[in-house]
Amino acid sequence: MNATYRELTLAGLWNNNPGLVQLLGLCPLMAVTTNVVNGLGLGLATLLALVASNFAISLVRDYIRAEIRIPAFVLIIAGNVTLIEMLIHAYFPELYAILGIFIPLIVTNCIVIGRSEAYASKNPPLHAGYDSLMMGIGFMLVLMVLGGLRELVGNGTLFAQAHLMFGEAARGMTISLGTDFKGILLAALPPGAFIGLGCLVALKNYIDKRMAQTAKASQPITRQPLGEAA
Template identity: 85%
Template structure:
């Protein structure tokens, strides 16, 4: 992996993560992540829309006049989201009904239009596709982690309703903490989403701070006469 792809990977998954750093797409992030499967479903839909749209925009970027680039980008994104919505209606109908309006609202998601304008419109398709893939995976990870946290605290389960995405055979994937687990209602409500995301952002900032301190200590560590750290 060359330096460009390495930088795009680290940026999308960590340093410039849409959900934890840019804090984009918070409306679906908060509303949908009541459990792991809902977060996974919306995350995959957003990922597909992001990759398909950015690839298309990067391919035709030289043929779009600057004055109409935003309407053109939105039109391309809307076409891809409509296709994804139709596929979800056909193959994941129950999950589509749960996610509801948040599937078509991917068209207005700041992550999708933001990466189209900031990166895809200025770079070749291969780089644009990889950038959108990493950004989409980063956003997907935040969705599933937050959804899993809220489901676990609110209901004492994990992977409930997995059959909506993986079929009836996946009903046995549900993990239960305890049969008499009461749960915390707050985790299932909108305030629980804000609190959960706050913990994730705080954890990332803490890790970044510790990594920076470790790197700084390594640079300032004295070197002995043999060229080794003392």
């Protein structure tokens, strides 16, 4: 049975978030998230690759033999990622230079391949497209939040490189904690990414636990009628 759109939304954004629950795509998650803009750029590229590839895979799923489905899926994903890479290179050259090899590596990202095999190959196009949209947004949000935390703690700024995506007018978007803030170098280094992601995962687990406790406490207590045997 196909999941409802509400279930797909909750799964992608929270309950089965690729970055916080499935812990997929950790290589770009750790390497690129030095600031918000880098996370947004790679997150959007991954989102577009997910939606385009999974929608296409769902359309042709009945025409691909089971023995060659993975190579066929990879070819479809590679074609979409190549197109996205060319667009980023053409319109956002400075951002492309920063993201570098991590854009073509989307082809082998476990999130994209995993959703194509687990969902797109078994469900109709609209459901597959919506599932990939929610998974992509969930992953992009994790990239942005982690990038924002590392940028804020490491450099004392937010949106410092917004002009790479939004033009020179976006230089005024930069938020700074002041020139006196020296920053914590650890946040800008790879270990800072592991620590930051660990904190986000711990926070999500804590929220889930509190929500479960609240839901359990709000359930009515059923009392056994008098006179019935225990």
